[in-house]
Amino acid sequence: MMGTRLLSIQKVTKTFGGLTAVSDLDFQVNKNEMVGVIGPNGSGKTTVMNMISGAFKPTSGKISMGGKTLSTMPASKISQAGVGRTFQLVKLLGGLNVLENVTAGAVFGYRKRWGSDAEDFAMEMLELVGIEDMASAPIETLTYIDQKRVELARALVAEPKILLLDEWLAGLNPSELTVGIDLIHSLREQGITVLLVEHVMDAIRSLCDRCIVMSSGEKIAEGKPAEVLSDENVIAAYLGGSDA
């Protein structure tokens, strides 16, 4: 399934002191595609997300989206260029209520809205993720899955060109997981381009068009989830090969 190329990661390397977290990574994400990044803990998946969103700068290599070089921009500019994300450990804004937390994503990002326009659209996003009843609740009172929903709504409300989900399904119990997977499914039906880091293999199988497998900072496989997950190298990486 080849569409128009949206995001491209070219020869990207990231080192922290002497440690190479990501090494010479290459991959593309096409428009309307849902791509998974998987791999054992410490394989550099979150670092890739952080480099795309601008939390870190790559040590070398280039990340670009639709002709714009993202890898030289600060995070705020990358967000304005149309990259939305959630965080591995949920980051919400204490002291602000649910609706304000979501509205925060609407005002300064890719699509800018303000005032009642922003709040109305934030409310729509809360409906989309299914927590419109909690709009005025203090953020501290939410359960874990609801906090994750708020974060997702905050990313969606800017109508990003690409959405980065960093282990969005992690930490959910089995019934929440079903709800979560359905929710991401609904995004894909709307044609949103998603890059997701995930450990939940069921989710990868049912959601992704393609996935990229990382181990020790390198890409070791890429392809359809079913094929990739039966790849010998991938199994070795997960189940105790040399570098697991």
Next chain:
Amino acid sequence: MKKGTHLELTIVLCVLAASIFWPLVVNGYWLGIGVDAMMYIALATSWVLFSGPTHYISLASAAFFGVGGFAVGLGMSDYDMSFWSMLIISAVAGTLLAALVGVATLRLSGVYFVIFTLGLAEMIRNLVSWVQNNFLGSRGLYVLTDFNDQHLFWMLLLTTATIYITGWLISRSRLGFALRIIGGDETVAKHVGINTAFAKIILFTTTGLFGAIVGAIIAPRWSYIEPNQVFSPQLSFFVVIMALLGGSGRLWGPIVGVVPFLLIWNWVDANFPSQSILVLGLAFLLIVYFLPRGVLGRLEDLYVKLKKRII
């Protein structure tokens, strides 16, 4: 810090308007208290502009205040400038200094920011003393004007009203919302598209501008300007403690905090002059421990509790 409502604006402006009459009904001691109170309300409100939403505790108030006061002294004493032109120059100097500090402290947060701002204020104090002793001749700087406490009170009142209205407008703007997001989580702020550096510098600069103006206005009251006095670090701590006592979650928190603190402080200072710093420390502890969100925060909690009980 929450978005200001029209009701809040109306009430605060009414209170400020009513206080126009204060210098007409009292004089001497109580007028002096009034000037002190208005000075601290102005300083603490401008402190809350930046530190309220961002939770960055700045101890640089004395630096801006001192720059304002010292500039007025220097200009009027040595360069025959008028008070009004020096007021404008003070404002410009305070703004530039704050912009510089803002740029320098961009990467600092938490306790590092606190220490940096305190160190900076102290450094400026010592630097100004040194320059004065070595290059300006150790002559004192005199600020001789026809202003009395009434005039100063009204000028400070006007400044306070300006600060409050500015802050109220900011709290309802994109910039104000951006600052609340920064206060919530700076990483999130960057990732939702906020130029955090720009937002912080703009607000910090506003704080510096108003701090310098207040320092300039109060200069005629002292007549004789001495760096150790106008750059006194105690002022920075006073501003923080008063803002926290009132509650930095609302722009009008300082109004609630300044008056009781000042009255208690004056009583302590008059009766136990050598223990007054001890009392200041104690007050800090008590406020942080028992009123972490200030008097207003406590009142809000009570209100919520009452509402629940009634429903």
